Amino acid sequence: MQIYKVGGAVRDRLLGIAVTDIDRVVVGATTEEMLAKGYRPVGADFPVFLHPKTGEEYALARTERKSGRGYGGFTFHASPDVTLEEDLIRRDLTINAMAEDDQQNLTDPYHGQRDLEARVLRHVSPAFAEDPLRVLRVARFAARYAELGFTVAPETLDLMRQLSESGELQALTAERSWKEISRALMENQPQVFIEVLRACGALEVLMPEVDALFGVPQPAAHHPEIDTGAHTLSVLQQAALHKQPLTVRWACLLHDLGKGLTPEEQWPRHIAHESKGLKLIKAVNERFKAPRDCQELALLVGEYHTHGHRALELKPSTLLELLQSFDVYRRPQRFEEFIAACEMDARGRKGLEQRSYPQADYLRGAATVARSVAVQPLLEQGFKGPELGEAIKRERLKALKAYKEQA
Template sequence: MQIFKVGGAVRDRLLGRPVNDVDHVVVGASAEDMLAQGFRPVGDDFPVFLHPQTGEEYALARTERKSGKGYGGFTFHASPEVTLEEDLARRDLTINAMAEDDSGNLVDPYGGQRDLAAKILRHVAPAFAEDPLRVLRVARFAARFAPLEFTVAKETLGLMRQLAEQGELEALTPERSWKEISRALMEPRPDVFIQVLRDCGALARLLPELDALFGVPQPAEHHPEIDTGIHLLMVLRQCAEHAQPLTVRWACLLHDLGKGCTAEEDWPRHIAHETRGLALIEAVNARCKVPRDCAELALLVGEFHTHCHRARELRPNTLLQMMQRFDVFRRPQRFVEFLAACEMDARGRLGLEQRDYPQRDYLLGAAEAARAVAVKPLLDKGLQGAALGKALEDARRDALKTYKARADEGTDVRPAPASPEGVPQASAPGRSS
């Protein structure tokens, strides 16, 4: 029995990056051998075991053969006769197909170290084209290593295009697709993930609503970059630079879908693109089985992002209606994330990346003023049920009128310092802080 470190642990050590997860491959052993040494089996699909002390994964060396469509259409063969080189041959990229023995000696039969030096993401073997999930994985690695100037090899991009054209991507389950997409959006350059998918034709297959944005013009006075697809990439880059959470990044990804169905004769204007995009956002959320927090924020950002951009023009009643839609009185953090998405949208424009976004503080202050309205005085008056609800709504509207009047006069209405959860602390109605 021989044990080797494999994959990302070897790659990241050679790159001088932190090594978080360590995977091992075991050569010359059977499942019975592993069980006899106290290893615990994981699942039924693969011969993978957990170390009895460290909990790290140890997989028996195996080969695989295509047996059907999609990510799951493979049969695996694991036995003591499978060599390390055979196991490494089934991996996606050369930089992930290296191994290291207990003495630190590198085993690199497919040129992974060479491609690390050349900063190239290259497939190991033609069998790469048998697994559609690898299209998403390569695009995700491109997003991860773009700051190091890695690029996808031309021939690898060709195999990715082949998978897209053959309809293999449609065989991916929503769960697998979402796992890769969500991980890619949290990489240092999520915009590169989208660009690589578009370059190989996969974006049109997986997310045609996004692909439709490229080539669609916007008014140059508001969007110097003009192209809606380019704007999308710029917004994603801002999300990464400002370390936004997944909810915000997903909402930013989908916020302009309505512009993709504007009639060409109406270009570059996109009247009512916010409401026209809602059905598209819902369709993408459903198709990808997006978690509820991401799906809800995406719909709210799609519908209200232009409200946010013109926040100072909104009347108190419109402000209150928007806050009720966001449920800022029970879920203030969701409103904070909405404002972050709108700020990324505003910054994702050519030459305007560093421009301040005062709408954020203005709306945080408005939410603070509305949330600060106390319910107890209304209860003390004996109000209940619908009467209490109406009185509370009127009081909040009055608080927003006062807040807007003070802001219009130039009074400092910046929100109070944030709590540890990132939500402004409530203060007395109408009080600036």
């Protein structure tokens, strides 16, 4: 019975990156032996055990065989005669197919260390093309390690393209897809994730609404980068640079989907793209079963982001409607995330990344003014029910008029 660290723990140690998760594989052991040593079994698909003291995961060395469609379409075989090399060859990338013992002696049968040094993401074997989830995983790794100069090997991109064309991507569950997408969006270079998906044809399959934005022009006066797809990638990059949460990054990715519906004869203008895009945003939300907070913010940003940009010009009544739409009285954080998404949108334009965004503070001030309207005096005046609601609205509008005059 031999125990090895495998995968990301080995990869990141060799890269000099802090190791967070440690995966271990056990060679030459049976389920009975693991149980006898006090390990606790978990997982129904293949033998994984928790260490009796540390609770860390230990998996028996195993092989796998394609038996159906999608990520779950595999049959696993674990036994004491499965070698370390046989376990490693079923992994996705060479840089994830290395192992080391407790003395840090490296086992690297598929030249992962060489690819680490060359900064290349390369598949281990042709079996890579059996698992559609690997398309998303490789794109995510490309986003994670882009800052270190990593790129996807051309032959690996070819296999990803084959998977995209095979129909296998449609077999992925919403849950598995969202897990990879959400992790990728939180990397330092999330726009690379979208670029790689597009390069292999997967974006057209998984998010045709986003893919449709590339090649769609916008007015150069407002968007020096012109291309709507390029703008979307820039907005996503700005969201990462400013350490925005997942909700904001998801909204940034989807905010301009309506521009993909504009007839060519109307280019580069996109009249009412905000409202037109809502059905597309809703479709993407539902396709990946995005968390509720991500869904809600994406729809609100899609509908109102141009209101955010024109905040200083909005009539007090329109401003009040905007605040009401976000329920800033009970959900102040959601409005703050909307402001952040608007600012990322404004900064995601070529040459304008450092331009100030005074609309942010103006909107925050408006929300504070509206929230500061006291309800108690109105109750004391005898207002109640619908009349109370109208009285509160009148006072908030009066306060916003004063705020706009002072701004």
